Amino acid sequence: MMTNPTGRITQGQFSFLPDLSDEEIRLQIDYGLSRGYAWSVEYTDDPHPRNTYWEMYGMPMFDLRDAAGVMNELRACRHTFPRHYIRLQAFDATSGIESIAMSFIVNRPAHEPGFMLERSEDVGRTLRYRVRGYAANRPEGERYAP
Amino acid sequence: MSAPSYAIPGAALPPAAAPLDAPPPRTVNDVLAASRVEEVIDELDRDLVGLAPVKQRVRDIAALLVIDRLRQQHGLDAQAPSLHMCFTGNPGTGKTTVALRMAQILHRLGYVRKGHLVAVTRDDLVGQYIGHTAPKTKAVLDKAMGGVLFIDEAYYLYRPGNERDYGQEAIEILLQVMENGRDDLVVILAGYQARMDTFFQSNPGMRSRIAHHLGFPDYAADELLTIAEHMLAEQHYRFGDGARQVFRDYITRRAQQPHFANARSIRNALDRARLRQASRLFAERDREFDARDLTTLVPADLLASRVFAPTPG
Numbered sequence: 001m002m003t004n005p006t007g008r009i010t011q012g013q014f015s016f017l018p019d020l021s022d023e024e025i026r027l028q029i030d031y032g033l034s035r036g037y038a039w040s041v042e043y044t045d046d047p048h049p050r051n052t053y054w055e056m057y058g059m060p061m062f063d064l065r066d067a068a069g070v071m072n073e074l075r076a077c078r079h080t081f082p083r084h085y086i087r088l089q090a091f092d093a094t095s096g097i098e099s100i101a102m103s104f105i106v107n108r109p110a111h112e113p114g115f116m117l118e119r120s121e122d123v124g125r126t127l128r129y130r131v132r133g134y135a136a137n138r139p140e141g142e143r144y145a146p
Numbered sequence: 147m148s149a150p151s152y153a154i155p156g157a158a159l160p161p162a163a164a165p166l167d168a169p170p171p172r173t174v175n176d177v178l179a180a181s182r183v184e185e186v187i188d189e190l191d192r193d194l195v196g197l198a199p200v201k202q203r204v205r206d207i208a209a210l211l212v213i214d215r216l217r218q219q220h221g222l223d224a225q226a227p228s229l230h231m232c233f234t235g236n237p238g239t240g241k242t243t244v245a246l247r248m249a250q251i252l253h254r255l256g257y258v259r260k261g262h263l264v265a266v267t268r269d270d271l272v273g274q275y276i277g278h279t280a281p282k283t284k285a286v287l288d289k290a291m292g293g294v295l296f297i298d299e300a301y302y303l304y305r306p307g308n309e310r311d312y313g314q315e316a317i318e319i320l321l322q323v324m325e326n327g328r329d330d331l332v333v334i335l336a337g338y339q340a341r342m343d344t345f346f347q348s349n350p351g352m353r354s355r356i357a358h359h360l361g362f363p364d365y366a367a368d369e370l371l372t373i374a375e376h377m378l379a380e381q382h383y384r385f386g387d388g389a390r391q392v393f394r395d396y397i398t399r400r401a402q403q404p405h406f407a408n409a410r411s412i413r414n415a416l417d418r419a420r421l422r423q424a425s426r427l428f429a430e431r432d433r434e435f436d437a438r439d440l441t442t443l444v445p446a447d448l449l450a451s452r453v454f455a456p457t458p459g
């Protein structure tokens with residue numbers, strides 16, 4: 001982002017921290033499982049802030065007891081999409097909440113060019129703003145290529 | 147650009163291992179005290195009647211795990227032992243019950259992280275069309291991670307004579323996880339002796355990956371009688387005068403009939419006896435019952451069974 005000194009996309013939890021190690025990810029998953037959340041793995045190569053729904057990698061995992069199952073899925077997803085953004089989401093099914101309770105990025109490309117803020121003039125000196133990812137110029141699947 | 151130039155306070159979390167103040171175990175007693183595994187083994191001894199070879203094997207496995215713990219203290223290379231097991235025995239010999247206890251023992255010794263038991267059969271692993279089996283099996287395996295996966299009647303996974311059966315696919319995924327995920331889960335297969343033998347003959351890979359083969363012997367009549375008393379005591383019933391002898395007779399007769407399922411048949415027989423007892427008491431509309439009447443099974447409740455009917459011819 002323009003105002004982000006680290007040159008990293010900051011979405012979800014822990015995104016201002018250095019990347020979590022696998023052991024730390026495991027601890028977060030275990031915490032979520034202890035709260036009864038259902039984890040799922042999602043990926044995208046278009047991390048635009050308004051791109052809310054990423055692609056699902058497999059089904060959400062209900063009734064898990066241990067983080068190893070989620071880690072297996074994550075490993076498989078990293079293997080398939082090594083240069084995509086991958087995030088873990090924890091769904092809280094408690095009646096009345098029924099929404100995502102935790103979400104954090106666990107895989108990101110080596111180089112993240114970030115977003116451009118485009119200004120365009122409209123009638124009556126109005127300024128219109130547009131956020132566009134630099135990487136989005138390339139077709140899907142070829143963004144963030146080395 | 148990607149590495150932030152600032153430090154994170156407390157970023158590295160301490161590992162979720164044993165609390166730091168506990169000294170490393172030095173003796174077998176230290177490990178036993180820390181893991182409280184003996185309680186489970188004692189419980190196994192107390193609650194399960196008979197099954198001497200099984201209990202001995204459970205004890206051996208527990209001993210190996212305890213000694214491995216001590217070896218680790220000396221830095222001796224202790225590769226995680228393969229703990230996958232196969233339970234064979236006739237129906238009702240306690241395979242599921244022992245599997246449940248095994249999950250607790252392994253959990254107390256720290257060989258599985260959560261110690262839960264996921265019991266599945268062929269239907270839970272094998273899909274109905276192409277491409278359905280792998281996700282289904284993987285989902286079950288994910289659920290069992292950190293615990294014990296108990297596959298009941300495992301021989302159904304392999305259907306000889308049908309090359310396109312999807313069971314083979316489930317077996318291959320299982321094998322892979324049993325080999326690579328030793329730290330994550332323990333697989334216990336269960337089934338009848340003869341059919342498991344056929345299963346292993348057709349799947350040599352499976353046989354070689356299972357280190358422990360436990361045979362569950364049939365119960366003797368006396369053991370079944372003890373089991374029956376355990377079951378009754380749990381539900382606050384007891385045998386009245388002479389009923390114990392009658393039930394012993396019942397066991398002997400029932401064991402000779404087809405489809406005798408050891409402890410499970412005993413449970414069913416007792417459930418039916420409870421029904422008859424209830425009907426008997428129900429008929430006495432005006433009588434005031436005391437606790438003794440309500441808990442006692444009399445010989446008549448048992449003698450009404452079909453087993454005691456005179457065989458025609």
